[in-house]
Amino acid sequence: MDTDESLLDLVFNRLADDRVADEVATLVLAAYTGLDALRAALAGGSVDLPKPADLAGARPDPIYLDTITVSGFRGVGPTASLRLAPHAGLTLVVGRNGSGKSSFAEAVELALTGDSARWAERNSLFREGWRNLHQGRPSTIDVVLRTDGGRAPIRVTRSWSDTATEPGQAESRVEGADLNAWAGPLQTYRPFLTANDLGRLISSTPSGLFDALAPILGMEPITDADKNLLLVRRELTERVREVKGRRELLRAELAQVDDDRARRAVAILGQRQPDLDALDQLLGDAGTEHADPVAAACRRLVAAVVPDADDALRIAVDLDQAARAVAEHEAHGVAAHQHLAALLEQALAYHDAHGDGPCPTCGTGRLDASWRERSASTVARLRTETAAADRAQQRLNDARDAARTMLGVDRLMPLAELDTAAPALGEAAARLHAAVTAWRAVLPQATPEQIAAHIRSAYPPMRQAYAAVQAAAAAWLQQRHDIWREHAAKLQAWLHDARESARDERMISRINAARDWLKKAADELRAQRLAPFARQSQQIWEQLRQESNVELAGMRLDGSNNRRRVAFPATVDGTATSAMAVMSQGELQALGLAVFLPRACADGSPFKFLILDDPVHSMDPAKVDGLAQVLDGLARTRQVVVFTHDNRLPEAIRRLQIDATIWEVLRREGSVVELRKNLDPVRRYLDDAAALAKTHDLPEQVRRPVVAGFCRAAIEAACHERIRRERIGRGEPHSAVEELISTAQTLTQTVALALAGDARQGGSVLPALNRIGGWAADVFKACQNNVHGAERGSLEWMVDRTARLVEELR
Amino acid sequence: MSGAESYLTAADKLLTQLVPGARGTWPRACAWLIRLALETELAVFWAKSRHPEIGACRSRRAQLLLLPRYANRELARRATHAWAALSRASHHHSYELAPTATELRHLRDEVAAVVTGLRRLSPTTG
Numbered sequence: 031m032d033t034d035e036s037l038l039d040l041v042f043n044r045l046a047d048d049r050v051a052d053e054v055a056t057l058v059l060a061a062y063t064g065l066d067a068l069r070a071a072l073a074g075g076s077v078d079l080p081k082p083a084d085l086a087g088a089r090p091d092p093i094y095l096d097t098i099t100v101s102g103f104r105g106v107g108p109t110a111s112l113r114l115a116p117h118a119g120l121t122l123v124v125g126r127n128g129s130g131k132s133s134f135a136e137a138v139e140l141a142l143t144g145d146s147a148r149w150a151e152r153n154s155l156f157r158e159g160w161r162n163l164h165q166g167r168p169s170t171i172d173v174v175l176r177t178d179g180g181r182a183p184i185r186v187t188r189s190w191s192d193t194a195t196e197p198g199q200a201e202s203r204v205e206g207a208d209l210n211a212w213a214g215p216l217q218t219y220r221p222f223l224t225a226n227d228l229g230r231l232i233s234s235t236p237s238g239l240f241d242a243l244a245p246i247l248g249m250e251p252i253t254d255a256d257k258n259l260l261l262v263r264r265e266l267t268e269r270v271r272e273v274k275g276r277r278e279l280l281r282a283e284l285a286q287v288d289d290d291r292a293r294r295a296v297a298i299l300g301q302r303q304p305d306l307d308a309l310d311q312l313l314g315d316a317g318t319e320h321a322d323p324v325a326a327a328c329r330r331l332v333a334a335v336v337p338d339a340d341d342a343l344r345i346a347v348d349l350d351q352a353a354r355a356v357a358e359h360e361a362h363g364v365a366a367h368q369h370l371a372a373l374l375e376q377a378l379a380y381h382d383a384h385g386d387g388p389c390p391t392c393g394t395g396r397l398d399a400s401w402r403e404r405s406a407s408t409v410a411r412l413r414t415e416t417a418a419a420d421r422a423q424q425r426l427n428d429a430r431d432a433a434r435t436m437l438g439v440d441r442l443m444p445l446a447e448l449d450t451a452a453p454a455l456g457e458a459a460a461r462l463h464a465a466v467t468a469w470r471a472v473l474p475q476a477t478p479e480q481i482a483a484h485i486r487s488a489y490p491p492m493r494q495a496y497a498a499v500q501a502a503a504a505a506w507l508q509q510r511h512d513i514w515r516e517h518a519a520k521l522q523a524w525l526h527d528a529r530e531s532a533r534d535e536r537m538i539s540r541i542n543a544a545r546d547w548l549k550k551a552a553d554e555l556r557a558q559r560l561a562p563f564a565r566q567s568q569q570i571w572e573q574l575r576q577e578s579n580v581e582l583a584g585m586r587l588d589g590s591n592n593r594r595r596v597a598f599p600a601t602v603d604g605t606a607t608s609a610m611a612v613m614s615q616g617e618l619q620a621l622g623l624a625v626f627l628p629r630a631c632a633d634g635s636p637f638k639f640l641i642l643d644d645p646v647h648s649m650d651p652a653k654v655d656g657l658a659q660v661l662d663g664l665a666r667t668r669q670v671v672v673f674t675h676d677n678r679l680p681e682a683i684r685r686l687q688i689d690a691t692i693w694e695v696l697r698r699e700g701s702v703v704e705l706r707k708n709l710d711p712v713r714r715y716l717d718d719a720a721a722l723a724k725t726h727d728l729p730e731q732v733r734r735p736v737v738a739g740f741c742r743a744a745i746e747a748a749c750h751e752r753i754r755r756e757r758i759g760r761g762e763p764h765s766a767v768e769e770l771i772s773t774a775q776t777l778t779q780t781v782a783l784a785l786a787g788d789a790r791q792g793g794s795v796l797p798a799l800n801r802i803g804g805w806a807a808d809v810f811k812a813c814q815n816n817v818h819g820a821e822r823g824s825l826e827w828m829v830d831r832t833a834r835l836v837e838e839l840r
Numbered sequence: 841m842s843g844a845e846s847y848l849t850a851a852d853k854l855l856t857q858l859v860p861g862a863r864g865t866w867p868r869a870c871a872w873l874i875r876l877a878l879e880t881e882l883a884v885f886w887a888k889s890r891h892p893e894i895g896a897c898r899s900r901r902a903q904l905l906l907l908p909r910y911a912n913r914e915l916a917r918r919a920t921h922a923w924a925a926l927s928r929a930s931h932h933h934s935y936e937l938a939p940t941a942t943e944l945r946h947l948r949d950e951v952a953a954v955v956t957g958l959r960r961l962s963p964t965t966g
Contacts, residue, residue: 725902
């Protein structure tokens with residue numbers, strides 16, 4: 031289907047002209063190509079544009095109606111056939127109401143579509159009327175169609191068994207075509223129009239009218255592309271929504287968690303546009319606590335190492351013992367011994383310097399060698415004793431130093447962290463504070479014994495209180511770790527999806543951009559494609575209603591989806607109004623014809639036939655004339671078959687000298703339907719010729735050229751009829767046959783084409799006519815020669831013989 | 841004012857004004873006047889043509905059938921159509937309503953166009 035191909039070209043070129051960003055243009059083209067391609071494009075893949083061959087759907091060949099045969103169906107009892115010339119031209123089927131003519135129209139629709147619009151919306155009581163009451167068994171409809179260039183006819187037969195109760199229960203047989211391929215075009219172009227349907231359709235909902243007209247524009251690939259975009263956008267939006275929903279869930283869950291990381295996560299999730307990088311950092315930092323002072327304080331409290339109670343007790347014991355040793359030495363008068371030893375050492379030095387003599391201190395004793403010997407041994411003994419006392423003193427000094435250090439042991443505990451870590455520690459902190467206070471309560475002048483006693487009594491409780499603090503801090507840290515682990519995993523998963531979601535949101539805005547562009551382009555393309563239809567509608571409308579205040583040329587298909595409608599701009603006495611509101615029933619029908627005839631006759635339709643059932647219903651005479659002219663115009667390129675119950679349309683067609691074949695349908699009792707050819711172009715020319723030939727009060731030389739002209743026209747029409755019947759019957763394309771007919775410019779050439787099959791065989795015409803009879807050649811020459819003024823035979827003779835010749839030629 | 845114009849003017853008057861005594865009958869009267877305008881102009885046309893004898897022919901159908909040859913095809917088609925429509929409108933048919941003002945206006949304009957066309961074809965005038 032080349033329209034689709036050119037549609038893609040149009041889209042492609044417009045994308046370039048509008049300088050649409052590559053990423054948006056890619057989406058438009060991918061959506062046009064299909065859903066899979068669109069998904070691939072969003073995933074970053076490239077788009078393979080559809081090949082023209084993929085788009086070229088099988089389109090049925092142009093189709094014409096040939097014969098409609100009906101038996102036991104609706105108003106027709108015994109078998110009756112309507113034979114149509116399967117080529118462009120106007121055929122009227124005229125009959126009184128109830129003559130059964132509409133049965134033929136409905137038979138075609140039912141044969142091709144399997145149903146009829148006239149019944150589809152009726153109740154079952156009405157639907158039962160499809161079977162003829164007089165002779166309803168068997169019920170059969172049989173429609174023969176011809177395709178352009180198709181040798182064999184297409185035959186669609188639907189027959190109903192005696193037990194069938196619904197039209198849809200028919201047994202169908204189709205020869206020479208695939209009816210499935212017709213279903214779409216039948217719906218799109220609907221070559222069956224009835225006045226009632228038109229009135230109903232034109233005054234139906236705006237969207238109903240839109241749906242009836244939009245398919246002719248062939249915009250489905252674009253609306254499908256938009257549907258694809260919409261579908262993918264819905265999926266993405268759903269995903270984004272789901273991630274947002276989970277974010278709220280997570281936030282609510284984390285708000286219940288007493289944890290600073292949870293609180294920070296809640297803050298991040300609460301942002302309108304959550305800072306995903308911050309969240310990522312938060313999750314990365316989960317192992318280290320520098321961000322949380324409580325955790326850091328706990329960590330430091332746990333890490334600090336303080337001496338065991340045993341170590342402290344040992345120091346106390348040492349101190350005690352050292353103090354006791356010193357005390358013992360003192361109790362043994364170690365101080366007097368030291369003085370004595372010093373005195374004796376000075377006396378010995380004096381003796382060494384001054385020799386024997388009286389004692390300088392007491393004056394009664396004598397310093398001599400024996401004294402010296404005694405005193406020297408006394409000094410030696412005293413010195414040994416005092417050295418032991420000195421060592422004891424030294425030991426006491428050391429022990430006192432150790433104890434002093436021990437007294438400062440509380441500085442090893444990071445007590446400053448206690449307040450920070452308080453939330454984790456509970457009462458342990460207070461107990462430690464109390465123990466530390468007790469520990470520090472030692473007087474500066476305390477004796478070693480007092481100090482030892484203090485260490486012994488105050489250190490173990492403090493050590494214990496600190497161990498309790500450490501245990502509390504460690505437990506708190508462990509719990510903090512456990513709480514977080516579960517939430518961290520959830521947050522991590524959400525973070526991943528949220529990053530995806532951010533990507534999805536960018537996709538959504540790309541899709542929106544693509545849709546915006548597509549909508550604008552589609553509106554313009556639609557208007558552009560509708561314009562020729564609207565113009566045609568306007569022409570028809572002007573012919574149907576001479577003083578129209580409704581401008582169909584401005585007809586628009588607006589909007590899309592739920593807001594689609596068809597707009598007819600109208601003015602009444604210069605005031606803009608809605609066309610529908612101001613129209614009479616007859617005008618609405620005329621409007622329906624104006625709008626839907628172009629649809630049924632669209633170039634894209636494979637159906638070259640058009641069936642109109644009772645289009646003149648409730649039409650004014652002037653409109654009937656207009657309609658006759660409209661039908662005449664359509665019939666130049668279409669096979670137009672009109673069923674009508676009143677005589678106004680055939681009359682208008684006669685009066686306006688429009689070429690048409692008119693069948694009269696007569697119905698006798700018992701549903702016996704007869705078809706009689708009432709008028710055709712050949713007959714009309716002969717009628718006019720005969721009327722003029724009888725007008726004796728006019729001079730013959732005035733009438734003769736005109737009568738001869740009508741006779742030639744009758745012969746020519748008969749030849750055309752024969753050429754078309756034979757050649758189209760052989761399967762020659764309609765266009766080729768029409769081309770051939772138009773190459774035969776003279777009557778002789780036309781007759782040669784009809785009789786010898788070759789317009790150039792002009793020389794064979796007269797011999798061929800002579801074979802029919804001498805009179806045939808005579809009347810042919812009479813008609814021909816009169817152009818040049820030669821006169822032969824009476825005008826009545828000419829008309830009479832022409833009528834005979836025409837019968838031979840047809 | 842020639843014959844055709846006076847009939848058309850009279851028809852216009854019926855179309856646009858309330859004429860005493862014409863209540864209810866004006867559409868058909870109007871159709872008559874318009875048809876008279878057409879017939880008057882046809883008579884003038886034939887009288888000035890190479891075959892004045894055609895104008896004497898009583899069969900209006902014959903006159904109209906000859907028109908394509910002696911005038912032209914398009915004028916003939918329009919004249920034939922207007923004449924047939926006016927003939928039907930100017931007679932009282934059972935069950936057929938009188939023509940509407942819109943139709944009459946249209947037919948009047950058609951006839952005026954045919955009158956102009958025929959005069960343009962006549963050798964001695966315009």
